[in-house]
Amino acid sequence: MSQATDTDVREDGIIESVSGPVVSARDLDARMNDVVYVGSEGLMGEVIEIEGNITTIQVYEETSGVSPGEPVEGTGSPLSVDLGPGMLDAIYDGVQRPLDVLEEKMGSPYLDRGVDAPGIDLDKTWEFTPEVSAGDEVAPGDIVGTVPETPSIDHKVMVPPDYEGGEVVSAESGSFDVEETVVELDNGEEISMRQEWPVRSQRPADEKQTPTEPLVSGQRILDGLFPIAKGGTAAIPGPFGSGKTVTQHQLAKWADADIVVYVGCGERGNEMTEVIEDFPELEDPTTGNALMDRTCLIANTSNMPVAARESCVYTGITIAEYFRDMGYDVALMADSTSRWAEAMREISSRLEEMPGEEGYPAYLSARLSEFYERAGYFENINDTEGSVSVIGAVSPPGGDFSEPVTQNTLRIVKTFWALDADLAERRHFPSINWNESYSLYRDQLDDWFVENVREDWPEVRQWAIDVLDEEAELQEIVQLVGKDALPEDQQLTLEVARYLREAWLQQNAFHDVDTYCEPEKTYRIVNAIQTFNDEAFDALEAGVPVDEITDIDAAPRLNRIGVQEDYGAYVDDLEEDLAAELQEKY
Amino acid sequence: MKEYQTITEISGPLVFVETDEPVGYDEIVEIETSDGETRRGQVLESTSDYVAIQVFEGTSGIDRKASVRFLGETMKMPVTEDLLGRVMDGTGQPIDGGPEIVPDERQDIVGAAINPFSREYPEEFIQTGVSAIDGMNTLVRGQKLPIFSASGLPHNDLALQIARQATVPEEEEGGDDEEGSEFAVIFGAMGITAEEANEFMDDFERTGALERSVVFMNLADDPAVERTITPRLALTTAEYLAFEKDYHVLVILTDMTNYCEALREIGAAREEVPGRRGYPGYMYTDLAQLYERAGRIEGREGSVTQLPILTMPGDDDTHPIPDLTGYITEGQIYIDRDLNSQGIQPPINVLPSLSRLMDDGIGEGLTRGDHADVKDQLFAAYAEGEDLRDLVNIVGREALSDLDNKYLDFADRFESEFVDQGFDTARDIDETLELGWDLLSMLPKEALNRIDEELIEENYREDEDAAAEAVEAEA
Numbered sequence A: 001m002s003q004a005t006d007t008d009v010r011e012d013g014i015i016e017s018v019s020g021p022v023v024s025a026r027d028l029d030a031r032m033n034d035v036v037y038v039g040s041e042g043l044m045g046e047v048i049e050i051e052g053n054i055t056t057i058q059v060y061e062e063t064s065g066v067s068p069g070e071p072v073e074g075t076g077s078p079l080s081v082d083l084g085p086g087m088l089d090a091i092y093d094g095v096q097r098p099l100d101v102l103e104e105k106m107g108s109p110y111l112d113r114g115v116d117a118p119g120i121d122l123d124k125t126w127e128f129t130p131e132v133s134a135g136d137e138v139a140p141g142d143i144v145g146t147v148p149e150t151p152s153i154d155h156k157v158m159v160p161p162d163y164e165g166g167e168v169v170s171a172e173s174g175s176f177d178v179e180e181t182v183v184e185l186d187n188g189e190e191i192s193m194r195q196e197w198p199v200r201s202q203r204p205a206d207e208k209q210t211p212t213e214p215l216v217s218g219q220r221i222l223d224g225l226f227p228i229a230k231g232g233t234a235a236i237p238g239p240f241g242s243g244k245t246v247t248q249h250q251l252a253k254w255a256d257a258d259i260v261v262y263v264g265c266g267e268r269g270n271e272m273t274e275v276i277e278d279f280p281e282l283e284d285p286t287t288g289n290a291l292m293d294r295t296c297l298i299a300n301t302s303n304m305p306v307a308a309r310e311s312c313v314y315t316g317i318t319i320a321e322y323f324r325d326m327g328y329d330v331a332l333m334a335d336s337t338s339r340w341a342e343a344m345r346e347i348s349s350r351l352e353e354m355p356g357e358e359g360y361p362a363y364l365s366a367r368l369s370e371f372y373e374r375a376g377y378f379e380n381i382n383d384t385e386g387s388v389s390v391i392g393a394v395s396p397p398g399g400d401f402s403e404p405v406t407q408n409t410l411r412i413v414k415t416f417w418a419l420d421a422d423l424a425e426r427r428h429f430p431s432i433n434w435n436e437s438y439s440l441y442r443d444q445l446d447d448w449f450v451e452n453v454r455e456d457w458p459e460v461r462q463w464a465i466d467v468l469d470e471e472a473e474l475q476e477i478v479q480l481v482g483k484d485a486l487p488e489d490q491q492l493t494l495e496v497a498r499y500l501r502e503a504w505l506q507q508n509a510f511h512d513v514d515t516y517c518e519p520e521k522t523y524r525i526v527n528a529i530q531t532f533n534d535e536a537f538d539a540l541e542a543g544v545p546v547d548e549i550t551d552i553d554a555a556p557r558l559n560r561i562g563v564q565e566d567y568g569a570y571v572d573d574l575e576e577d578l579a580a581e582l583q584e585k586y
Numbered sequence B: 001m002k003e004y005q006t007i008t009e010i011s012g013p014l015v016f017v018e019t020d021e022p023v024g025y026d027e028i029v030e031i032e033t034s035d036g037e038t039r040r041g042q043v044l045e046s047t048s049d050y051v052a053i054q055v056f057e058g059t060s061g062i063d064r065k066a067s068v069r070f071l072g073e074t075m076k077m078p079v080t081e082d083l084l085g086r087v088m089d090g091t092g093q094p095i096d097g098g099p100e101i102v103p104d105e106r107q108d109i110v111g112a113a114i115n116p117f118s119r120e121y122p123e124e125f126i127q128t129g130v131s132a133i134d135g136m137n138t139l140v141r142g143q144k145l146p147i148f149s150a151s152g153l154p155h156n157d158l159a160l161q162i163a164r165q166a167t168v169p170e171e172e173e174g175g176d177d178e179e180g181s182e183f184a185v186i187f188g189a190m191g192i193t194a195e196e197a198n199e200f201m202d203d204f205e206r207t208g209a210l211e212r213s214v215v216f217m218n219l220a221d222d223p224a225v226e227r228t229i230t231p232r233l234a235l236t237t238a239e240y241l242a243f244e245k246d247y248h249v250l251v252i253l254t255d256m257t258n259y260c261e262a263l264r265e266i267g268a269a270r271e272e273v274p275g276r277r278g279y280p281g282y283m284y285t286d287l288a289q290l291y292e293r294a295g296r297i298e299g300r301e302g303s304v305t306q307l308p309i310l311t312m313p314g315d316d317d318t319h320p321i322p323d324l325t326g327y328i329t330e331g332q333i334y335i336d337r338d339l340n341s342q343g344i345q346p347p348i349n350v351l352p353s354l355s356r357l358m359d360d361g362i363g364e365g366l367t368r369g370d371h372a373d374v375k376d377q378l379f380a381a382y383a384e385g386e387d388l389r390d391l392v393n394i395v396g397r398e399a400l401s402d403l404d405n406k407y408l409d410f411a412d413r414f415e416s417e418f419v420d421q422g423f424d425t426a427r428d429i430d431e432t433l434e435l436g437w438d439l440l441s442m443l444p445k446e447a448l449n450r451i452d453e454e455l456i457e458e459n460y461r462e463d464e465d466a467a468a469e470a471v472e473a474e475a
């Protein structure tokens, strides 16, 4: 039964009808995308359609028991996020309510309704150090001071982009809460550590640049074959159980971003719990600090209200842009964008809009591209440079990539990591299919790898690609006649390719050492396999039978480089032994 | 309470009523037919002048003169520990002739979502005694692990075997002083045949499990719409027992396919735009609201573990029912028609099966230190052998290398020894893993590249290899 709670809801309009997450109200004076409070419990909602006297609202909470005749209150402002110190280490729902605060307020492990909480703690005080002083001119976006938010991140306090800017009248250092004014301008504008931004509009930036640095992921197949750039976009489509979430978690853990925004959109509760439990104990490989210190989590799980599933990706990307504005490299993972698209479809069908392909609204493709467009390597309006990389999981029904969400996403993103059920079934992880996947950033990132890892990175990679391609062709013949019917050199190629797959492409996310592989190690592994290849073909030419070559004791050790912490010495020894053992044979 | 006799339309399971007072969305409704029978239903859409009602027990017999009462509350399940041992119909009415149920509390059957922040990550190993599960796709407390089956396959036998054999090893050793966290089974049947139902009930009675079970029965000839509430009643009871009374609850829901058919029927009656293959577009969300009610909660003793069973139409796992389920649950166990026709019991195909919570639930202190490596190697070797079977059909065994032949033998023995243990055998995790080592030792040491070298030294059976070779030489 709906019971009026102590929250008083002003009667700006009256509920006309209720159907699941969609409520319509009459006599409500509101703008599109305004936030409203619905029913006597004050459930949070957003205006999504206005027609005559009827306003349609998507409600971010369960609507059981809500009835026509109950009041609706307008807030006059669009769905926005609170931005300021305190977002790292936080876990939010789809409309930026902190889940830990909700637990406390509700006094229950179950999500109750009609409880609101600000996105950042309004009472907590932070140590603010100004970077401007009286008399300085500041423009919108400019950094006016810093706050040590976590051991890894200095939070930059900026002039909100919608301010005018002017001359600094006062700038105080000290301990403040997020609403207190820390810098005052001559035109009367007051800057505090907190600002708001509507989630559906992109935060302004000066210019998008061509990304040239990789987002190093510590995953061999990604860094080695299909790298994503800082500021780039990637999609991971795959059927259930193929490794989308594990890949996203691996990126959230090991990618060399300054900030990670992880959006769990319509997926499992336990997967979010896993992050909350694991991340505080893991170390960022670049800074040594707890991973949680750079992470902001947004969790709208599959059993949480469907409308908030639609908004959570926007909440996430707005937070990401805010950190980008400070000059940070931000990586956003959205798992899964299909759930977001389905939420759009569900709302759209309740609005009885004309359905497009497979029932998705006709604006599906526009929404997806608007979202991915917010990624990029930017010159910010305060002249810093920052990036937002976006990695979206896609969950195609039946694992069929020809469906609209996958197809529309592939038209936009530049990196495609195709997960493969066959590989997953045989526990080849990560089960990213190397024949189907691609990265359009590969060439523009080569310079970085040449400079920072090894000069011949592009050549070594090309060698690996060629061997894998050849294997794919040979496998077709093997399927017909068996391996032993192939000429010896081709048999040897198959063996080399097998090591590339097992020692290099496979990587166990659950092994303490193997889970993260720095680019140097990625290089050394292929290189060791190449050494084996070269020595083996020399031996073959010298007349050594292929069985003897593949049987050497040293070769299987290739498969163990990944789990070696001290891989340098291990590979040195191994390469020596490989050469010695093979040369002995002729 | 206002009564209306203003039914304007009856269509399939839906009734439309004109109202002049506001009615809450999801509210429960009672409809009294002209011959005095009472039906229950739920508000699907509420507007200021009419209300759409979904009638659980079907609309036949309802006419324009039927009177409609809105009860002013959403559907509740009366819960109490005394439900243990009771049998109810699909709407929660006792059908076992037992005493009236005096509830401790009445809980909303559409459970509120568990706050992800309040969850505790499940990682306590449940030993089911089934090697293909314990060894390869380990179940943990608080997991939702469906059985993907198809018509004519023995999924019920497997579910019953698990319900009978499931234990948590440490607790066994802990002895009787382990109080408070008892084990309970909740059985929610949706549209299964009376015969299948009897199979379950007989087994529950024979093993004495009924005492610690709560049974909800919606049979094939019960109204389809009722099926949409049966699992919610079951899960509400489960949550109560787990999170308020500290039970470790195993919920068996069968058959989820019938549940989804009921959803489709309602969707069609409402003339909704259908999603894939005619199922409602919101079926993912709807199923998630059931499956996500599994888990553990920080600071609470008990747990809800779900074992939903579904039969894949046309054995097709891309069909929306298994597909959406797989996208929500934490893995799945496949029952395989080929293995079944070979007489393998339980006919579990481990390759497409998966337990996502396994990685954190196994290892030193949980199961055994070598578990992860052994499992990885068993998977790799079985997959290799499976692949070679296709090839061997074309080129024959002679054309294959020694090693390939070993993989083929491995795959055969894996099925006939590791998987085929019978529905009445319980193996503890040690037995399962030792058997794994026996089989892996058929392969040369160098081929065991997924296993730590030290573990190989410790466990590899030198003589097995020789023995296998001897067998081969003989052949």
Ligand SMILES: Nc1ncnc2c1ncn2[C@@H]1O[C@H](COP(=O)(O)OP(=O)(O)OP(=O)(O)O)[C@@H](O)[C@H]1O
Binding pocket: A238, A239, A240, A241, A242, A243, A244, A245, A246, A247, A267, A395, A429, A430, A431, A507, A508, A509, A510, B326, B327, B328, B354, B355, B356, B357, B359
């Ligand atoms: N890199 C990896 N290393 C080891 N295991 C892996 C790896 N990637 C995936 N797995 C295994 O595969 C399982 C399924 O992966 P994951 O949960 O990421 O699938 P998914 O694609 O997100 O599925 P869904 O769409 O249902 O969410 C994991 O639980 C894990 O056991």
Ligand SMILES: [Mg+2]
Binding pocket: A244, A245, A246, A267, A335
């Ligand atoms: Mg996933």
